Amino acid sequence: MTLETTLLLTFLINFALVLLDASLGYHLAPHLLRLSPRDEDRDSEVFVRGIRRMLTGVVMLYMFFNCLAYFRQDNALMAVVTVLIVLDLGGQLYVRYRARHRGGDAP
16 A cells, blocks of 8 residues: 555544544533532533533544644654544543443433
8 A cells, every 4th residue: 555545544534533533522421521420510501512612622623633644644643643533532432331330321
């Protein structure tokens, strides 16, 4: 495989992973944050909207650096972006697993 083909394939895989990460985070983060008993306003719509805006910002950063690495033909940056996305997905899945096995009501 050539360098361009490898970068394009990695770019497309990262794009799919970012979409998966965004959809999982959009539905999972508010439920997991509600499990924390610290604040009474955790159920408010404003709080959930704020968390979802933050997730939108993170997804935009992932895609910005994914595009930057692809168009600059930078293998190292593409690898860093891929690792960050995979770690983010893995962390979300781990927290979901822990919440379900602790008796939480996470989806």
